[in-house]
Amino acid sequence: MQDKCRPNYGSCVDGRRSVPIELLDVAGLVPGAHQGKGLGNKFLDDLRHADALIHVVDASGRTNAEGENTRGYDPSQDIAWLRSEIVQWIKGNLWERWGSIKRRHTAVKATAVDTLQQQFSGYGSTSSVVARTLDKLAIKEPLETWSEETVDRVVAAFTDEKFPTVIALNKIDDSDAYTNLMKITKQQDPNLVVACSAKAELFLRKMAKQGYIRYTEGTEFVDTREDLIADGDPDGGGLKELDEKNKATIEEYRDMILFRYGSTGVVQVLSKAAEVLGLVPVFPGVYGYLKMLLLAQAKMIFYRSK
Structure with a gap:
């Protein structure tokens, strides 16, 4: 098998090819991170450099939002407040300058995509990401008339578009995990939830x-x-x-x-993160090599709730 698997990039073991991705493991947050609590500012700054977010959740319910040992905690709360922290961080940065943003937008007769891209470029955004966000919302009102509610919708949609999130429900080897796994799978997109046991x-x-x-x-x-x-x-x-x-x-x-x-889920978590980014490796000839290079360039934030 080895003679059929000679990668120019990555590795090959027993005929199975692996392609590297870049992972950044960051510390857990606490509610209020967007206001600077805990290590909030550091995490949110790291997020700028990510293409996808892997949210590792303690499915056993034995650790609460403050990182304290407990039992019976509902881990679905971690999923909700983490997304909320990211949305509030981006919204806060945008809304505090919204008046001047609108005035400049009107003065230079910019498009909504151009104006928002100027504001979102610091999060690693591109014009195509902003355009997809606005297309999904189908907002008809001109930007200079947007209400705060509309800005909220735009920021929430941008967050989902720019930072697609895979939920890794860890500790499925724990006796209390299955109930939480079933609950979270019903609440979230099941295609973005992976049961796993790092242990x-x-x-x-x-x-x-x-x-x-x-x-x-x-x-x-x-x-x-x-x-x-x-x-x-x-x-x-x-x-x-x-x-x-x-x-x-x-x-x-x-x-x-x-x-x-069917597995411990660890490999599946990484594969799912590549999948949500549309990075599916194909290996025939030079085109396969180019595809591998694209996949290798993906950066993912590996975030643990606690």
Whole structure:
């Protein structure tokens, strides 16, 4: 397989090609971040450089909005207030200068797209992003007559267009997570919600690296020495023998995560973020190489609620 997978960019393992993306892991926020509380200003400044936002949510409900240990917290609140913080930050920056923005807009006879792009360029926006935002809203009134309510709608739509967000519901290995997972999936676009367990992924990768299991990342497939011997390989694939504790952990992850969800979800989170940006890699010839370069340039904010 390796001779069929010789990437000029990225890597190839057992015939499976991987393309790198840039991730920025930032600290969790607290409500009021747009007013400078906590690390709000730092996070919101980092957001300017992102193409997509991966919001990692504690699906177990064992951590509240302030990052304190608890039980029974509703993690759907984190999703709502994080988006609200971003919207309020952008709205605040725009609205405090709205009077002068309108006057200049009228004086130079600019289009709404041109005027808004001047204001949104600091968030990494482009004219096409602004144009798509306004097209979706289908606002007929000229910009100089917009009410604050209209500005609110524009900022909210721009936020969704500029910062598409994938919700990574982490800790699905926790007994309390399933109920929250079902609730959030109904509230949000299910195509943007991914159930995942970073804990399980870390464990499986560690075991594979140390030679105890054969693990295909992004799938449900995990083979132990005993599995391979049972399948007819007397050498067990050269894998080491697992102790009882690690055997039990693997069986637990198989039952609770891999067989139920199809994977730990970690690879799927990154793939989904690339998908919402329309970055689907295709690899034939030079066109495939160019597509890989485009994908590699995507920047994603990896944000944890807590």
